[in-house]
Amino acid sequence: xxxxxxxxxxxxxxxxxxxxxxxxxxxxxxxxxxxxxxxxxxxxxxxxxxxxxxxxxxxxxxxxxxxxxxxxxxxxxxxxxxxxxxxxxxxxxxxxxxxxxxxxxxxxxxxxxx
Amino acid sequence: xxxxxxxxxxxxxxxxxxxxxxxxxxxxxxxxxxxxxxxxxxxxxxxxxxxxxxxxxxxxxxxxxxxxxxxxxxxxxxxxxxxxxxxxxxxxxxxxxxxxxxxxxxxxxxxxxx
Numbered sequence: 578x579x580x581x582x583x584x585x586x587x588x589x590x591x592x593x594x595x596x597x598x599x600x601x602x603x604x605x606x607x608x609x610x611x612x613x614x615x616x617x618x619x620x621x622x623x624x625x626x627x628x629x630x631x632x633x634x635x636x637x638x639x640x641x642x643x644x645x646x647x648x649x650x651x652x653x654x655x656x657x658x659x660x661x662x663x664x665x666x667x668x669x670x671x672x673x674x675x676x677x678x679x680x681x682x683x684x685x686x687x688x689x690x691x
Numbered sequence: 692x693x694x695x696x697x698x699x700x701x702x703x704x705x706x707x708x709x710x711x712x713x714x715x716x717x718x719x720x721x722x723x724x725x726x727x728x729x730x731x732x733x734x735x736x737x738x739x740x741x742x743x744x745x746x747x748x749x750x751x752x753x754x755x756x757x758x759x760x761x762x763x764x765x766x767x768x769x770x771x772x773x774x775x776x777x778x779x780x781x782x783x784x785x786x787x788x789x790x791x792x793x794x795x796x797x798x799x800x801x802x803x804x805x
Contacts, residue, residue, distance in 0.1 A: 583733075611793055619695075619781065619796040620734075665733055677722050677741070677785050677792055678749065681733035 579604045583666050590656055591690050598651040598685045599643035600666030610642055610649050611679065613665040620665055623651070657691045663687070694718065697782050704769075704776075714782035714801045723765035724783040724794060727751060729803035734781060740765055742789055747751045769802065777804045785795045 580603045590596055594646035602610065611628040626674045629644035637656075642649045653660055663686050667679040695716040704710045716723065722741050728733040736749030742761040753775025757763055765784075769776045779801050783794040 581733075586731075596760070613796075618798045622793045625793050648715075666746055667734075677794070678724070678736055678739050679734075679794060681735070683731070683733045686731075 579668060579670065579680040581668050581680050581682035583664075583685050584631040585685060587686045587688075589690065592657055593617055594656050594689075595652065595654045596617050596656060596687065597688070598653075598664050598666075599678045600649045600651070600682055602647050602649075602666075602668045602680075604647075604668045604670060604680065606671040607644070607668060608645075608671045609669045611667045611669055612649075612651050612665065614662045615665055615684070623664075638657060638664065653687075656687075658691055661687060661689045695782060695784055695795060697780075697797035697800050699800060700798065702800055704802070704804055706804055707771045707799065709768055709770050710776075710802065712769065712780055712782075712802070714765045714783040714797060715763055716765075716782075716795075716797075717763060718784055718795065719762075720784035721762070721787045722785045722792075723759065724785075725749075725755070725757065725765070725767045726781045726783065728779045728781060728799075737767065737780075754784075776802060778802060 612623040624640045626642035628639045632641045640651045663684040665684045667683045698713045724739040725737040738757040740746035756768045781799045782797040785794040786792040
């Protein structure tokens with residue numbers, strides 16, 4: 578059974594801090610890893626990582642995948658109160674196995690205080 | 692505007708009643724998915740469909756049913772057999788081909804069983 582584990586489950590920081598969110602996975606026929614941000618309702622897509630060691634960056638957010646260690650991190654620098662959300666990590670298997678279905682981790686609840 | 696719509700936003704039902712949640716997308720995506728989210732937890736896959744007139748069970752399909760008669764629509768019925776139906780239900784869709792086939796989510800339906 579595919580498994581995705583995120584840590585920490587909850588994190589409280591002050592504006593301006595840098596945070597690192599962790600995601601480890603055990604997936605048969607791994608294809609890619611995705612990060613989403615959920616602020617109350619619909620998760621919104623952040624990154625998809627397929628290749629090991631290549632950092633994806635979008636503004637203050639960045640993410641990297643380590644396929645050898647089965648691990649990904651999401652970094653947020655100079656955090657703002659608007660970054661407060663649940664961050665979800667999900668793995669996707671190869672299309673030959675289970676199509677496009679994702680396995681999600683429990684999520685990390687990030688709270689950024691002013 | 693392209694996107695995914697879910698209705699209703701909030702739904703209340705009495706124990707023992709079936710209820711159907713609507714999900715429509717105009718993104719021309721082949722695949723559609725239903726997830727359930729409980730407080731403090733990640734998303735768990737209920738059912739998914741890769742193509743019209745075909746669907747597969749996810750990890751927690753018991754007590755739920757779906758249909759996929761049209762590409763744009765993937766309604767979910769929560770039956771009276773579902774033991775703990777109170778939850779937040781999210782619908783998603785994605786392409787099935789290419790590398791960039793991340794899932795896009797609707798705004799969700801919060802179901803409360805009284």
